[in-house]
Amino acid sequence: MSGRLGHRSDTIRVAAPVGDLPPRSIGPVERTRRAPRRSGRSPGVTVGRVFGVPLHLNSSMVLLALLVTVLYAEFARRQLDLPQIAGYLIGFGFVVSLLGSVLLHELGHALTARRYGIGVRGITLELLGGYTEMDRDAPSPRVDLLVSLAGPAVSAVLGVAAVAATLALPDRTVLNQLAFQLAVSNVIVALFNILPGLPLDGGRALRAAVWAATGDRHRATEIAGWVGRAVAVGTVLLVALLTLWGFLAPLALPLMLLVAFTLWRGAGQSIRVARVSRRLPLIDLARLARPALSVPTGTPLAEAERRRGAGPRPDAAVLVADSAGRPVGLVDPAAAGAVPVERRPWLAVDAVARSLDGLPAMPVGLDGERVLEFVRTHPGAQYVVTSGEDVVGILHIADLAQLLEPHRKMNT
Structure with missing residues (x-):
């Protein structure tokens, strides 16, 4: 399920392509x-x-x-x-x-x-x-x-x-x-x-x-x-x-x-x-990005987790949408995991979400070299992958690193 990102389309910047070696x-x-x-x-x-x-x-x-x-x-x-x-x-x-x-x-x-x-x-x-x-x-x-x-x-x-x-x-x-x-x-x-x-x-x-x-x-x-x-x-x-x-x-x-x-x-x-x-x-953002599940603002955290678990991808990113249906926040998995289970039915997803304005957005059509350059230019742990004004998914830098260096030990 994709969300709508109407107010961020003008912030998408594509860096110049790079070669395979630092010159x-x-x-x-x-x-x-x-x-x-x-x-x-x-x-x-x-x-x-x-x-x-x-x-x-x-x-x-x-x-x-x-x-x-x-x-x-x-x-x-x-x-x-x-x-x-x-x-x-x-x-x-x-x-x-x-x-x-x-x-x-x-x-x-x-x-x-x-x-x-x-x-x-x-x-x-x-x-x-x-x-x-x-x-x-x-x-x-x-x-x-x-x-x-x-x-x-x-x-x-x-x-x-x-x-x-x-x-x-x-x-x-x-x-x-x-x-x-x-x-x-x-x-x-x-x-x-x-x-x-x-x-x-x-x-x-x-x-x-x-x-x-x-x-x-x-x-x-x-x-x-x-x-x-x-x-x-x-x-x-x-x-x-x-x-x-x-x-x-x-x-x-x-x-x-x-x-x-x-x-x-x-x-x-x-x-x-x-x-x-x-x-x-091998980099294909449409397949590499984790799919986005959009829930309305105020949705209990337990309900958002139930919806994600019932979907085809339990690792899907949970987006918080405003009253107009536009995604405005992304649930932080670490913050959500730190909430006691008994509190999750009473805590809104907004409390464990971060604003999408703080996440870089990259177009889904970027090739591997441009993705790598974009990441170098905009360092971060997560990226919003977009198609026009729609949110395709969330790219985790750990997933990208695992694809590029499958035999390298990653910090968890």
Whole structure:
């Protein structure tokens, strides 16, 4: 039985479709979470635009700036025999140069994506480097490959330029040391990023190659994700060996382990997203939404439960309709279940119902990708599924999660 939703039809908003992978890249580490800005965590402070692309600074960047400034200040002071204040100024200058290199790396991704018609939401600089957020995925393996490798290519060019500057400048001078550190940083970023495993840029390149060979983007993503997990494990082993052999300072160990952990988590998320995306075509709101049973306002809770139990779907959602027959409330199962049985014949459903105005409404005709984007944009536990002004049913987020990840344990 469907209800009438005459006053909510103008609030239905359909978000833009999404692809199967979060199109975000990061230097030196790329991550794989897609969340619209209006529903995800804050990207940080917006400091301006570069080539029309919004630039954000995350608060974690302050931690990185302080850490690198102090470490490099001490290094520069010992190498060049400088006063302490001069060392800190040089350290800060190195941080600014390093951030500029990361920004250029991300601009490589952003401008290449825009060249192929992919919108760019912004670039964020944060603790482990930065990331570029795009509004959709690459339409083909070729474009995916070009966008993925654009960032490392920029870092490689910067590294070569910094190497040339290092060789040209007088040894053991401030400019020579800054050029040397920039050369090392950009070469490491370029080499590390082309490792063939998600969420690194090289992982996206591997995905593009497998996608081109198999025609299955989801399978390509999953394969590149598992390779990414192998890269994360290899990073931990390499860091441990370098520390034991004395090539890596113990102070740098936590940061390197954080990089490895970020790789592992990003690879796992890529695998999960690939599996979920493969099941998106199974989403059919007309079948997935729980049917709605409408009862007049003032109906005793016991009577509403009796009607629901007598129907074909005992899990049907109970709507409260006003005197004109329009649904205005939804009975909260948890609140209803907390009412003692002996009180239910005397308690109206209105007392355990929430207003429908507080629930997002989505059209029944949305496909799987649009449903997922709608949920990301309007997070909640329940959604009103509509056909025009009629209420088709109520979608529970737990039902959607169970459909997309049937083997994942859900909180009850």
